[in-house]
Amino acid sequence: TLPLLVDCDTGIDDAIALTYLACRDDVEVAGIVSTGGNVPAATVHRNNLVLSELLGLDAPVALGADRPLVEPPMFADDTHGPTGLGHAVLPEPTRTEDPRRGAQLWVDLARERPGELVGLVLGPHTNLALALEIEPELPRLLRRLHVMGGAINHRGNTGATSEWNIAVDPEAAQRVLAAFASAPRLPVLGALQATEQIAFTAAELDRLEHLAGSTSPPVARILADAVRFYFEFHEADGFGWMAHVHDPLVTAHAVTGEFAETRPLPVDVELAGTLTRGQTVGDELGRWGREPTVDLMTDVRPTEFVEHLLSTLEAGLGD
Ligand code: BDR
Ligand code: CA
DSSP: OEEEEEEEOOOHHHHHHHHHHHTOTTEEEEEEEEOOSSSOHHHHHHHHHHHHHHTTOOSOEEEOOSSOSSSOOOOOHHHHOTTSSTTOOOOOOOSOOOSSBHHHHHHHHHHHSTTTOEEEEOSOSHHHHHHHHHOTTHHHHSSEEEEEOOOBTSOOSSSSSBOHHHHHOHHHHHHHHHHHTTSSSOOEEEOHHHHTTOEEOHHHHHHHHHHHHHOSOHHHHHHHHHHHHHHHHHHHTTSOSOEEOOHHHHHHHHHHSOSOEEEEEOEEEOOSOTTTTTBEEEOTTOTTOOOOOEEEEESOOHHHHHHHHHHHHHHHHOO
């Protein structure tokens, strides 16, 4: 089984990703870090505590920093709803949080299992950047790192050219990419070009609704109610009745190596631009004379992936 530390800002698509992981027999969720992003860290943390309990994940769930490294926090409650999970109504959490801070959980788990633990970042990079201050050897202690973030030389979904997970904490993302450039294996980056190819349509929402109606685990109800809100947001934003679902693609690729190819590319984060702060710039032409810093996900197979995701959820949550 693959031991994974998931650092996320749950978040509708983060919740789908966590559920996917819980449905896989070949994955051990070794830890969860609650990072502020879509909603404040404390709200993310509550979502992670409740979801991990309902999903039967007994991994430690640690609260991350309550703000990015430099800028004040920003939130996306228009996209994910004020609780981060759209229309879903969550029970009160009964399990207890891990007493450690999120950054310390990164360090402790990586040190306990050198060369084994895979890191998966589905939100801003704040806590991983803080973990690197405690343990600069993290890039060599982890087996590898997978990240959902960025829009490489591409329009953004937050600023004109910036993607949400990077835009919330550009300094953290820049430090993480710089540190992991020397890792034995380059971090795998799923940017918007890859993840925006994954769209749920009415057919996928119907399948989630069916799962929610036919089964007892409340997680299916939570996902259906959350995803319905995501559709309403996308419709109000002019995309029609659908939703882009980012985090699960990167998650499934981290587990299976499937559904996309990768290619090495030097990538850095713009911190100074007055119009482009938080942009992820890829040096396609080799102008910087620098070695690649990421393996960028390319050639996504959306139809195959969406079927894999839905059938994994149905097999794991269904009766
Ligand atoms: C990213 O931003 C968040 O809203 C999603 O959960 C995803 O991680 C997409 O830009
Ligand atoms: Ca996320």
